[in-house]
Amino acid sequence: MQLPGEVTDRSVIIYMTGALCTQPAQIFQSWQARAVIQNFLDQLQRRESSDLKLLAGLEVKGSAYSPSPAAQVLARLLGLLVDLPCEQVRVKAPDLASLVREPLPLAELVERLYDHWRGYERYLIFEGAADHSRDRALEGHMPFIYNNQDLTSLVREAYRRIERNLRGYWPRVYRQVPAGANLSLLIDRIRWSCPGGPYEVLRDLRMIRLALLTPPVLLYPRRNRRKGKITRSLRHPLRNLHLDLDRWLCIPLRVGELCFLFFFDRDYLSLAISLVNLFELSGHEEARRKPDGIVLFGLPPESMEGERTSFYIDEEEDIVIGSVVKSEEVDYFGYCKKMILTLHNVIMMRRGRLPIHGAMCRLRLRHGPDLGLLIAGDSGAGKSETLEAFRIMADEWISDLTVVFDDMGSLLLTPEPRIRAYGTEIGAFVRLDDLDPGYAFGHFDRSIFMNPHRQNARVVLPITEYSHIVAGYPVDLLLYANNYEPVTEDTPAVEFFSSPSQALSVFQAGYRVSKGTTDERGLVRTYFANPFGPEQLPDLHQPLAERYFEAAAEARVQLGQIRTRLGIEGWEREGPRQAAEALFRHLLGQVSNRAS
Template structure:
């Protein structure tokens, strides 16, 4: 190549060992203008911004954004945060994302373009037809800080524009918000608010179909806050029981929704085709297994993460029956009175346990100690609590009517020295539950 010719001509040295290095960028985006039904108040800031239509990634792609933790909640505000906003279209791109049953236009400032490129590993890119039909929500990531000055010290905000049937969100272009968690969780907050309008219950959890070699199978939904052991337990199940598990299919890795179908059966849906996984709590081999398709973030810091594809759009939209519904309890010890899996006896008891949303903070946010968040879901459920409570009561009533196993799973991930052992023992208990449940159903 030209570079080698120049070096050899200047140095007069002809090396015998050549090492191939990546040339150019590791992520390429093809973005073009695309017509969509832009409501009048949004034409000035949004109509000229190009849409991403193709993405090329040369993995492993490693980012070190300015932040590696997220703070606070996303606040619903009465005023539109992007009203009268003027943007330079050359500094922005739009990633139109399919997020469960919703389409969300994610506008990313060039300042955060690396994080914007990582969206391709997390959310399916919307089709031309979906772009032309328009979104249920728009999110501007990286607006001028002064435009949100009136929104307080933590201006991570969204607004329900009922006149135009559009959810609108914005986060300012400041280094303290330069973390993928802000980008991902605001998108999921918008999804959660949107699905509640249609009677679905948004959940913060991992939903997986587990099939054993014996033929036993169950669709298992584990709800819980960040770093409570949801994904860690499923990964431990994959590793510990590889000879017994024939298939482990992910429907939702972090967020999704529940709906009661016309027959009264509880069904779960996902949102993401990828996972934003905390490396600290996974096996050391995991990162190397994902090298050919992974996007790593701050691998040398606490709360190191990897964004990796884990499922398909078809899988997350299908609507799978829920067989097991558990709350991930990462803070309680296990003893005779507190088993790894404890079944709950009534709708009221379940609503109390799930509603309290207790968890031991693990450093993924700025929270510390034992925390409590309504339904472990500060992403829409807290902001629309009254609506959420009504849907939750109906969902849990349907679960108990149709024999769903409802309980809590003690992962002990938040207890010192149990980061590995806790999820491993939880995985063994879950394996036993699936086997015995299937046997009892057969009888």
């Protein structure tokens, strides 16, 4: 069964099960083209634009799925103008002659329609076989890639031909702007290890197997921050649940060493696809495994019984399930990311590992040893920003810097004893304002930007290899990101604790000044700076934390805090930079002492 396409006020979804059209003029015979034109005319009508005078006498009012006479006539006219100049259009279609009486104003209207089209989130979704060969051979990927390129070429050629036939000449400057789909997917039904019972409702949902992003990718979620907290539910979310197979898709992910299935209503397609920049997309074999975690994003409100975000531990199947209600309030990428990480943390605690809300990198100092640096802290504490400062200073201080994780990881205690850290994400979801402008725009071609015009503008960008996040690097320094205290003689930028109990008390208190990334304000406190699992299950987490901090001290891990001052007005950039510099000076001092 072919999935239906969709055109909304901000997105166009085109499903392909056969071949694309081969001629540019055929574009305007599609219902999607007429729907886009209708939305464009609706926009002009709301603004009371004088452009509508070109369509005088035609009824403009309509809808995407029932286009007006004006939208249908304009689609027909544009289809003719792809191949014919105005003079021939008048001969071939006398009823359209009045519309091409003034070619230049019509050319300007076409230019604005072209910009309107490119302002959509444009999805091209192919359904096809996704066997193991697609993971092993490039040939399995090429038809998918070429179809995306073909659509771009068709749209761009149609636009240029129309403009030439209206203006009477070809342009002398060509701009190869993205004109086709900016997000393309290959989907298929995969036989995965579905446990049965209440999970049967998920068995036949289509999975995303390949993704193609055409930058720049600019997305505009309806919200720009998270609200509330994820709660534990004692009710199985899949019992008596009914899902529309045409509306739901699945994206299989590797969250560190874990296998996740992220099921979502297609209203959240932009959020779900953005996950490919944050987590490793599962290979064919991993996608077929029984998952460690399942996320259901966009459940009907009646099935959530008043909850917005919650998780359930299925003891019998050893699966943790996260649920997010369908609502405009959760149309923000942070809900996807943090639900996945919450499930990860719950699973890791159940397996005896200590989850850490923080950022870690592996440093190789110039003329010094390799060091594992882990900075813990809640949202806006400055952990990622400090690592960003390390990256900027890399040429001066270090030989190599490898990011292990940017937001969440877990610690494993080995017999030596040694503390090893494992990550979850290959990417980062960071505030655009907190990145060095040169770095953000230098990675423009790989990034997904979200609401770049609003407060808390965010970018999702890949920053490390999957092999690094599962390598298990030793931890040499474990620091708490203190973003609220000034740096003075008594409170230095970098301070080390005298005992594991002193360190434990600071980490457990979890103080920070909120940066407006959530609905919190001012100086707030979060148990272990980690509201994503440990706060919900403190009885499971506390014994682990005590054991790991004692073991860290025994393994000679340096425990301390780093004052980033990210929460102090005026220190948002300079604070993390000075904190990173102070830490480097401490490390270099240690290297010098060892050498002497």
